[in-house]
Amino acid sequence: MxxxxxxxxxxxxxxxxxxxxxxxxxxxxxxxxxxxxxxxxxxxxxxxxxxxxxxxxDPPAAPRLTAGGRAVPIASVFPYSGAGRVRGPLVRVRRGRWSAARDAIAVVHVRNRELPLDAIVPVWKGSAPWGALAHPLIAATLAGLGLGRAKRAGVRGVVFVWKGLTEDAARGQYVPFTLPYQDIPAVFVTEDVAGDGELDVPADLVxxxxxxxxxxxxxxxxxxxxxxxxxxxxxxxxxxxxxxxxxxxxxxxxxxxxxxxxxxxxxxxxxxxxxxxxxxxxxxxxxxxxxxxxxxxxxxxxxxxxxxxxxxxxxxxxxxxxxxxxxxxxxxxxxxxxxxxxxxxxxxxxxxxxxxxxxxxxxxxxxxxxxxxxxxxxxxxxxxxxxxxxxxxxxxxxxxADDLGVVEPAGAWDKAKAVGRIAVKLPGALR
Structure with a gap:
């Protein structure tokens, strides 16, 4: 070789x-x-x-967020979220209650918590199980699942505020990347914001x-x-x-x-x-x-x-x-x-x-x-x-090799057990 x-x-x-x-x-x-x-x-x-x-x-070269007339640094723009400039009060949204920010810009905390990786990634015998993992992709994807509901609730834009992720680690994160176009501008920042806001995401669709x-x-x-x-x-x-x-x-x-x-x-x-x-x-x-x-x-x-x-x-x-x-x-x-x-x-x-x-x-x-x-x-x-x-x-x-084995597809019982393991481990990690 x-x-x-x-x-x-x-x-x-x-x-x-x-x-x-x-x-x-x-x-x-x-x-x-x-x-x-x-x-x-x-x-x-x-x-x-x-x-x-x-x-x-296309990600905008110069996205902009102001809160109470003050410029707020943007860590990254939510990929394929939306485009355009929106104005309105910055309203904190908790537990997915998007209606609280109707005709406003929603502010949502995203906690980059450690999650039990072993609940979703099993290992072969002889290998040590995975421990906890905190990864912005997981946290951002879970948070981003609510953007469609935000749009339907009349929210004008969304500011996601990282918790548990440093400014350096948050900078440039292209997350999440698996969701369809949401048609509502959204960004990630690393500091809380309040007051009257303006969010400008001058992205292009080509x-x-x-x-x-x-x-x-x-x-x-x-x-x-x-x-x-x-x-x-x-x-x-x-x-x-x-x-x-x-x-x-x-x-x-x-x-x-x-x-x-x-x-x-x-x-x-x-x-x-x-x-x-x-x-x-x-x-x-x-x-x-x-x-x-x-x-x-x-x-x-x-x-x-x-x-x-x-x-x-x-x-x-x-x-x-x-x-x-x-x-x-x-x-x-x-x-x-x-x-x-x-x-x-x-x-x-x-x-x-x-x-x-x-x-x-x-x-x-x-x-x-x-x-x-x-x-x-x-x-x-x-x-x-x-x-x-x-x-x-x-x-x-x-x-x-003559024999590389046969893939055993996961059955309904295997999936049910996996759901059970996640149900047991995940709530504690999300508290």
Missing amino acids: GTIDQERVAAELELLRRLGPRLSGSAEHAALVEHIAADLRGAGLVVAEDRHRFTRW DAEMKTVWTVVEGTSAPRETVLVVTHTDGTNEVEENGHIAMLAMARDLVRTPPRRTVVLAFVAGHLRIPAVSDHGQAASRWLADHPELWRGRAVAGLGVEHLGAVAPDLLYASTAAMRDLVAAHWSGTTPLRVSKPGPLIQFGEGEPLHQAGIPTISLVSSPVGLLSTEPQPVDLDLLHRHVDSFRALLRRCDE
Whole structure:
């Protein structure tokens, strides 16, 4: 397999830094996709593509909030919330009682509490259970679910006030990112506001397009069987998303040493704008739905490659015991090694659609607090190198292994038990 090309890795990271945020369908996103496609073609591979048209919400360059005539710093704008300038009294809303802020600007506290991660992310035997996790994505998503009700209640705009998140950590958070367009301007701040307010979110709604690209490397002796490898290309910083770095290294490996099975490398678009490509799951859900000929009745294994070198414990999923054993033998990441199982209710990341399709899968989706920040983020370069080499080794093992296990779909009883665990653990965390 050879050692990793560290100069190539450094060049890819520098490209991500230079491009900055690659929000779905933006010029920066398109530039990264074209770079990936050119690299694959340069290796002698044929690149296929899907084009997705959608309405893009462009973040405003200069959002503005005033309270009592005083300018209030905005940590971030709620993605795809709304656009325009609204005025009115700033009214504190508690427990979702949006009617209290009719014809006003609602002020809602968002507490970045620690939540029991082990309630939704189980682990394989021999791995330590997950502890509590406080992540702004979870808190912002839960808070954002109320925006539709706010709009219907006649609220003019919403100011979400972070509690339990520092000013530095709050800055640039592109959260939440899974909700449809809300048509009501909303922002996040880190200080309480009161008095008469004015909120200006001069965002644009434009027709846009983004591309998913993939390449197929034909197998030599078992071409009907496929191994799928997926990442996404839209992202916010050097960690989210950098999975293409490992996959381009895999592509070069496959050209040098053709695989026994057919390998499909897919670089999907839409992770940061899932409603534009799918009404459920992840961005890869759309790609799987569009191309069943590449996996249905053919796929024997899958890899989900995300967040290489993230400064956080590895959140590494294995969907069968055989895949867990491959991880134990070939993974070099953060220590101690913890191997998670896909939960009955949820699995994070683009490996989830592969698992839902019944494909034995290993996927990495580590989640530092700054994962979705548009501010530059640290990358552990040594860890990234080990992540890349681990995925390269796992791809070879998936190509060679005779039996990678059978995915056991979660039944109604499994889901009911998971709901029960959450019901027991979550209320205490939310007090």
